[in-house]
Amino acid sequence: MTETAVLRRHIGAQRREFADLLDSLPGASWEAPSLCAGWRVRDVVAHMTIGFRYSLPRFVLEMLKARGNFNRMADQTARRDGSAFTPAELAGLLHANADHPWKPPGSGYEAPLGHDIIHGLDITVALGLEYLVPPQRLAIVLADTTPNSSSVKFFGADLSGVRLAATDLDFTFGTGATVEGLAQDLLLVICGRKLPAGRLRGESADRFTATS
Template sequence: MIAERTEQADLLAGLRPDQWDAPTLCEGWRVREVVAHLTMPFRASLGRTMLDLAKARGDFNRMADTTARHDALQLSAADLLACMRQNIDHRWKPPGGGTHGALAHQVIHGLDVTVGLGLDRRVPPERVALVLTGMKPRNIKFFGTELDGLQLQATDVNWTHGTGTPVRGSAQDLLLFVCGRRLPPGRLSGTESP
């Protein structure tokens, strides 16, 4: 976790101002909304989170979206980056997700930024493999991606999932596919990105 946050903070520190306002693979979110979302657990009290969740009528996704958009308007890129740097070793874990969920959250949203910007950052394959192998059916179901009849095959680590028509690509691209992200053309072989 520390290595992933450190690498992401270093990458974010090198972004131009226009890149902070560029779209990511998270639909409707620019880089600043993604970073606001990643740093929200370090900035928001449990009380604020519960109040925001109540305002969203218990819909976590709606709450996360509203909060990210609000915080991205209130905080500068420098503030968001400073928050990430100050919390490199924070022990936050998503409810019910544990350490694996925290790593998955960081890796997936980091890829939303780098792939969305067209940057050539490769998350260490063994780190992505940890995220992929730790995914449970409920995690995959959360994203709503239809994987029936597909066998996902990573080309850079020893990982497969499912049976059926082979879909091949790097572990990080397959992770994004599982999460329902629209990948740039040519990143996977065997199917179109969702």
């Protein structure tokens, strides 16, 4: 099996498993805040499915509406589309498109796998759910996560003076005072998220912990 085939198999499995989890959420959870600032759970799922729902011309049109600012476009479409679909429809989009070949232009299939995993964690961590990403999938995403990678630079997290060290996988990132946690939690830190209290350890853990 080729590397691309392996990655696409992981992507399909991740989407199916996460769609199953979404099917089990009570209605109130869909309205709850996620780790993405200003986005409800339903808004995050809408964003996760944008690659299936928007053709290239539609994407370009939305970018024009946002005056060429990707972050503005993502925010506008997530909030709008999150309200336009029911929770069952949003989960159904992940089920129906588990094997969809979407990936960001110029990227490999590590990118959509990371996209699905990170935004899935934005939901499960915010809701306090016991959810562990399969380690083989997480390892693929972490291997593509270096201080100079475009994905790390995109999020712009201030990771100066800290060394992130996973307690469950062989993964470290950066140098300085050690901050420990599960590898999937450290991935969220690298992506600029503030985590609930108690998920990280170390004298600098408060830098990456939500205050409320």
